[in-house]
Amino acid sequence: MQTDNPGCAMCGKAIPAWRTPTAVVCESPTCAFRFAAVPAHEQCLICSRPVPPLLRAERQCGSARCRHVLLVERPRAALQEARAAILASAPTYQAQAAAARGLTVDEGRTYALSVIPKNADRVKRLPPRRRQAFEVHLRKQLAGARQRLLEGASPSVSAVETAPETPLTSRRRAELAVLGAGCGACRGNCCRGGGDHAYQGEDSMVRYLSRYPDREDDAIIADYLDYVPSRTMSAGCVYQRSDGCALPRDMRADICNSFYCDGLNDIRFLYGDGRPVRAFFVHHDGTTLHGGQFVEIPDGAD
Known part of the structure; x- marks a missing residue:
């Protein structure tokens, strides 16, 4: 049975239970002496055990636990710590931006604070090879969708579809x-x-075929390719323009209509209590805040 402590790093014998759980050598003086001679750069960053020669550049011993801590847990914790620091400074940043805009302190606080990233990619002409690759992908997905329909599959409900008896309220439209x-x-x-x-x-293709069951493959492919712009963000989606997505919402993949980043999740549920539909968007680059945009959407009667 594997335990958190696999044994002495030098001789492999079980480490006595009375020793600290983080001990890496047994009580043998010889093992302690040998371990003391291992240079720090040849020890695992997580458990301190000697690192095999092939893994010394990574500074991890090769155990599944240490790999997970080094490659997943620590980077995640670092990101969370950086985000927490950014969020802690954001209210002050917002207050300064509000003052520069001529808003009072109370007025500035009526704008929900949202700390978001910013895509710095530039717009470039979409290479023909990318358009061709997208068409190949679409045809493959379309063929799979037709096979699923033949097998009796039912289309899933898109995130933008709502029942006729529950139309969007004006406030929900303002929130969106x-x-x-x-x-x-x-x-x-x-x-x-x-x-x-x-x-x-x-x-996505199953939903589209369900709406247009008599449409031929070439016509469906043309429907999607017609919306591909000639100029897109250099490293993004084929539909990604500088001012947003070129594809109508009802043709987008479900994740495109249902995903919210942390910054938007912070404010998305704030508009049902009667407060003004306002937001202050400020960008972060991982360490610092920059820019800032006050947004207000008029809310008509329900």
Whole structure:
């Protein structure tokens, strides 16, 4: 049975239970002497055990636990710590921006604070090879979708579809608008993973085929390719323009309509209590805040 402590790092014998759980050598003086001679750069950053020669550049012993801590837990904790520091300084930053805009302290606080990233990629002409790669991907997903429908699959409900008896209220529309403004201010940082597939999968194609059951494959492919712009963000989705997505919401992959970054999640549920639909979007680059945009969406009667 494997334990958290696999035994002495020098001789492999079990380490007595009375020793600290983090001990890496047994009580043998010889083992202690041998371990003391191991240079620090040849010890695992997590458990301090000697690192095999092939793993010395990574400074980890090779155990699954140490790899997970070094490659997953520590980077995640560092990101959380950096975000916490940024969030702690954001209210002061917002107050200064509000004052520079001529708002009183109380007026500035009526704008919900949202700390978001910003995509710094530039707009470039979309290479033909990317458009071709997207078409190949679409045809593959479309073929899979037709097979699923033949097998009796039912289309999933898109995140933008609502039942006729539950239309969007004006406040919900305003909320979606302010969230859209946040995405626009960010310039689609989360869309950068769309690449040459735009997150389009068989589920998207099944929904489209269900709406247009008599449409031929070439016509469906043309429907999607018609929206691909000639100029897109250099490293993002084929539909990603500097001012947002070129594809209509009802044709997008479900994740594109349902994903909210941390900054938008911080404010998305704040508009149901009657407070004004306002937000202050400020960008972060991982360590510092910069920019800032006050947004207000008029809220009509329900």
